[in-house]
Structure formats: C-alpha cells, structure tokens
Amino acid sequence: MIVVMRRGAEQAEIEHMAQRVESLGLKAHIIVGAEQTVIAAIGDKRPETKESLESGPGVASVMPILAPYKVASREVKPESTQVVVRDLKVGAGCLGVMAGPCSVESEEQLITTARAVKKAGATALRGGAFKPRTSPYAFQGMKEEGLKLLAAAREETGLAIVTEVMSPEDVELVAKYADVLQIGARNMQNYRLLEACGRVDRAVLLKRGPAATIDELLLAAEYILNEGNQNVMLCERGIRTFETHTRFTLPLATVPYLHQKTHLPVVIDPSHGTGHAYLIEDMCAASVAVGADGLIIEVHPKPEEAMSDGYQSLNLDQFAQTMTKCRKVADALGIEM
Numbered sequence: 001m002i003v004v005m006r007r008g009a010e011q012a013e014i015e016h017m018a019q020r021v022e023s024l025g026l027k028a029h030i031i032v033g034a035e036q037t038v039i040a041a042i043g044d045k046r047p048e049t050k051e052s053l054e055s056g057p058g059v060a061s062v063m064p065i066l067a068p069y070k071v072a073s074r075e076v077k078p079e080s081t082q083v084v085v086r087d088l089k090v091g092a093g094c095l096g097v098m099a100g101p102c103s104v105e106s107e108e109q110l111i112t113t114a115r116a117v118k119k120a121g122a123t124a125l126r127g128g129a130f131k132p133r134t135s136p137y138a139f140q141g142m143k144e145e146g147l148k149l150l151a152a153a154r155e156e157t158g159l160a161i162v163t164e165v166m167s168p169e170d171v172e173l174v175a176k177y178a179d180v181l182q183i184g185a186r187n188m189q190n191y192r193l194l195e196a197c198g199r200v201d202r203a204v205l206l207k208r209g210p211a212a213t214i215d216e217l218l219l220a221a222e223y224i225l226n227e228g229n230q231n232v233m234l235c236e237r238g239i240r241t242f243e244t245h246t247r248f249t250l251p252l253a254t255v256p257y258l259h260q261k262t263h264l265p266v267v268i269d270p271s272h273g274t275g276h277a278y279l280i281e282d283m284c285a286a287s288v289a290v291g292a293d294g295l296i297i298e299v300h301p302k303p304e305e306a307m308s309d310g311y312q313s314l315n316l317d318q319f320a321q322t323m324t325k326c327r328k329v330a331d332a333l334g335i336e337m
Contacts, residue, residue: 002076003039003053006060013058014039020056024049027226031077040065040076042226067261069218071225072232077263083231085179085203086160088123090233091265095330095337096294098124098162098180098205098267099319102309103131103139104146112301114153116316120323121337124160124180125153126296131308132166132186139307147177154179162205162296168196175200185209185237185272188220198227205233205267205296210240210248218262233265233294234258238273247275247312250283255290265293271312277303280314281322288329288337297322 003017014030018039021028026043041053053062067073082092090096099117104110104127114125129146131139142149150161160179165171166187174181180203187193188209197204204224208217217234224232236255238248250273258266270283284295300306300313314322330337 001041001050001053002063002065003041003056004060004063005037005039005058007036009037009058013056017053017056017059020053024052029071029076029225029228031071031230033077034079036060038076040071042070067218068215069222069262071230072218072221072262072264074261074263079263080259081230081232081263081265083203083233083265085124085231087158088160088180089336090267090294092293093334093336095288095292095326095335096124096267097122097323097326097337098126098160098294098296099299100126100162101128101300101306102271102298102313103128103307104142104149105307107149107152109301110149110153111156113299113316114157114159116301117299117319118157118159120316120320121327122159122319122323124162125150125157126162126182126298127153128308129163130166130170130174132164132184133308144173147174151177165193165197168192171196171200175202178202180205180233183207188212188217191220191223194220194223195227198224198229200229202229203231203233204229205235207235207237207269208239208254210238212239214254214257214261218258221262221264233267234262235267235269235296236273237269246273246279248273250274252283252286252290252292255287255292259291266291267294267296268292269296271296271298271309275312277312277314277318280312281318281325284322285325285329288326288335289333291333295326 018028131141268287
C-alpha cells in the first residue's frame with residue numbers, strides 16, 4: 001500500500017511513518033515527489049494495517065497498490081524518474097545515448113570509438129568486458145582487463161561507462177569500474193543477480209528477455225528496486241517471434257505502454273532489436289518519435305573486423321549521421337538530447 005504524506009510534511013513525520021511501516025513487518029520505501037512524499041509499504045498486509053497507518057502524523061491518505069509490481073508502479077510515483085550518471089541523463093524529458101562496441105577488443109579500438117561517439121553527442125560509452133555467448137567457443141570478452149580499458153576511456157573522455165555484469169559474484173568487481181551495470185536479456189530473471197545489483201550504488205540498465213512479458217520485465221525491475229536501488233532503466237531490445245527478416249522483433253509500442261505503467265525510463269536497443277546495421281538509423285529516429293528516454297547503440301570503428309556483432313554495428317560516420325537525424329526529431333518534440 002501507499003502512505004501519502006501531506007504537502008509540507010516534516011522530515012521527522014516522514015521518518016516516523018517509515019519506522020511505523022517497518023514495525024508492522026512491512027518494508028518502507030520513501031519516494032520523494034515534486035509535490036508530495038509517499039512511502040511504499042511493501043509486504044503481506046493485515047486488515048488492520050491501513051487503519052493503523054492512516055492515523056499517523058503528517059499522513060494524508062493510505063491507498064492500496066493494485067499493480068503486481070509495487071515500487072516500479074506509477075501508482076507509487078506519478079512523476080517520471082530521471083537517471084543521472086555523470087553527463088548521462090535518461091528520462092523525464094531527456095534522451096540519453098549510450099554507444100560503443102559490442103565487445104571491448106583493444107585500447108585503440110575503444111579509445112577511437114569513445115572519442116567519436118562523444119563528438120557525435122553520446123554521453124555514455126557502452127562496451128562488453130564480460131560477454132555472454134551462445135557458443136562456449138566464441139570470444140568471451142577481456143574480463144577485468146576490458147573493464148580497465150573502459151575506465152581509461154572514461155578518464156580521457158568523461159563518458160559514463162555502461163557494461164554488462166553476468167553473475168552476482170562479479171557485481172562488486174564490475175561496479176568498481178562501471179557507472180551503469182547492464183543486466184542482459186539472458187539474465188533478466190536471474191533473481192540473485194538482480195538483488196545483488198539492487199544493493200550497490202550504481203545505476204542499472206535492465207534488458208527485457210527475448211520471451212518475457214512486460215509484467216515479467218517490471219517484476220524483474222522490482223527485485224532491484226526492492227533492495228533500495230532506485231536508479232533503474234528498462235531496455236526494450238526486441239522479442240523472439242516467428243518473423244525472420246530481423247534478428248528479433250522490436251516492438252516500439254513498448255515505450256508508450258511502459259510510460260503508462262511505470263515511472264522508470266525506457267531505453268531502446270535497435271542493434272539487437274533489428275540485427276542489421278542498415279535499419280538502425282531509422283529505428284533510432286522512430287524510437288525518439290515514440291518517446292524513448294534513451295538509446296543504446298553498437299558502434300565500431302571497423303564493423304567488418306569486430307569480434308562480435310559486427311553485422312549490427314554502425315561505423316563512426318553512420319553513428320554521427322544517426323545522431324543528426326535523432327536530434328532533429330528530438331528538437332521537434334522538445335526533448336533534450
């Protein structure tokens with residue numbers, strides 16, 4: 001349920017009610033809004049709980065949360081959340097662009113890409129140090145050496161670093177180097193990993209599984225939020241259908257639908273969503289047009305030489321051209337980019 005505090009409620013009253021919620025065996029999440037503060041009381045509620053909370057100091061009302069996902073719901077927080085990491089701003093009228101190679105391959109490859117994507121307008125560098133691959137014989141990433149190269153690229157360019165973490169045991173190591181922890185599609189329902197990411201002070205980019213429903217995506221996000229980490233971004237990267245003309249099917253209706261259901265920002269991944277470099281520019285522009293809060297795009301200096309996903313990676317000139325088109329759409333809609 002939601003404990004809605006009166007406008008102007010004192011901090012002492014808010015803290016008192018959070019403690020009251022905890023004393024009833026519920027978990028309290030304090031969410032500060034533009035006009036009011038609410039406390040999400042999560043857990044098995046007893047019939048007398050609502051009445052007990054309604055009489056508290058500074059309380060305006062107590063209401064049930066109808067959605068199965070509690071902290072992620074717009075019932076709890078009507079205002080859109082904006083995730084801010086260094087110069088990267090995602091959500092609440094700001095479009096953040098995360099760009100870079102599928103895999104970190106070398107210092108030269110990464111620094112060249114970082115400089116180019118920053119010049120074109122990206123505010124975060126994406127790159128895989130740990131790579132989940134379908135085949136055990138495929139390139140698995142440079143691991144910690146790759147993380148060190150990402151940190152060096154950040155040092156030179158100032159770009160926030162986005163990279164994937166694959167297991168709970170690796171969370172602290174990856175968080176040591178990265179600004180945003182990416183949870184890949186294959187791990188969307190790795191609940192121990194979700195909880196581990198919820199316990200660190202890093203933003204999280206959560207990708208939708210290729211066969212996951214929207215409710216399953218939101219409930220996966222709830223695992224992270226429930227551990228106290230409010231800096232969560234949802235990522236639509238395409239779902240598996242019977243269609244074969246693209247790598248996955250990229251449903252852009254996900255963006256406005258999620259905006260109705262959750263306050264969390266929504267990022268689109270057109271690289272995995274299409275699997276073809278020649279489709280990415282138009283899908284990026286379309287994503288901006290439907291209100292996406294962010295884009296994550298694979299970019300490589302020489303896609304034909306990439307160790308993974310070269311066929312869906314833009315080269316540096318193509319990325320710059322894509323950013324120019326997206327900026328025109330963003331400007332027309334009044335979106336900061």
